[in-house]
Amino acid sequence: MTGSREMIADSRFVVHEPFENKGKWNQVFGNDQPIQIEIGMGKGRFMMDLAAANPNINYIGIEKYSTVLLRAIQKMEENALPNLRFIRMDAEDICEVFDKGEVAKIYLNFSDPWPKDRHAKRRLPSRQFLERYDAILAKDGRIEFKTDNTDLFDFALEEIEPAGWQLEAATRDLHHDEKMLAGNIMTEYEEKFSSLGNPIYKYIIYRN
Numbered sequence: 001m002t003g004s005r006e007m008i009a010d011s012r013f014v015v016h017e018p019f020e021n022k023g024k025w026n027q028v029f030g031n032d033q034p035i036q037i038e039i040g041m042g043k044g045r046f047m048m049d050l051a052a053a054n055p056n057i058n059y060i061g062i063e064k065y066s067t068v069l070l071r072a073i074q075k076m077e078e079n080a081l082p083n084l085r086f087i088r089m090d091a092e093d094i095c096e097v098f099d100k101g102e103v104a105k106i107y108l109n110f111s112d113p114w115p116k117d118r119h120a121k122r123r124l125p126s127r128q129f130l131e132r133y134d135a136i137l138a139k140d141g142r143i144e145f146k147t148d149n150t151d152l153f154d155f156a157l158e159e160i161e162p163a164g165w166q167l168e169a170a171t172r173d174l175h176h177d178e179k180m181l182a183g184n185i186m187t188e189y190e191e192k193f194s195s196l197g198n199p200i201y202k203y204i205i206y207r208n
Helices: 002-010 025-029 045-053 066-078 091-096 117-122 127-136 150-160 188-195
Strands: 035-039 058-063 084-088 103-109 137-147 165-171 201-207
Touching: 002 066, 025 035, 025 058, 035 045, 045 058, 045 066, 045 084, 058 066, 066 084, 091 127, 127 137, 127 150, 137 150, 150 165, 150 201
Parallel strands: 035 058, 035 103, 058 084, 103 137
Antiparallel strands: 137 201, 165 201
């Protein structure tokens, strides 16, 4: 673990003082392109594929665990992308890192389901987190959420209305939904689970 932390600390792809960049993320990238973030990015494949396909958008991948983030850094060393940066932090601190309206879109992919009821507020599509996203998302911003977990998806759908959001689109079988599948970029988990025949759930939501 110590070694991975040292490698992360030395990486040019990691923003080491994210709290100091609140409201100034365009300066980090050196342009005024829109900023999209993924919370819980895992090994970074999704973010890297997005960044490669959309050079006119800036991306920030957020990951809590050092050992997982290290895998993403290693991939970036092989294929550096100027419009992608990483942050190692807890998602609960998101409002301390991004200013009001600073984020154009938020991606939540295969988040930890936190299955016990007492941990519901820790789930990334919970109303508690939706309140945090509301504080940083642009007025016309969207949240895209994907999972293979039925219970988590049901929970996420139930949280939308009480949190003051609206459902734009949803599917319980993404890979057989021609409209929602268009332009889809898969994560490592998505590729694994879909290859086993598991349905992938997805929603897109926006604020009232």
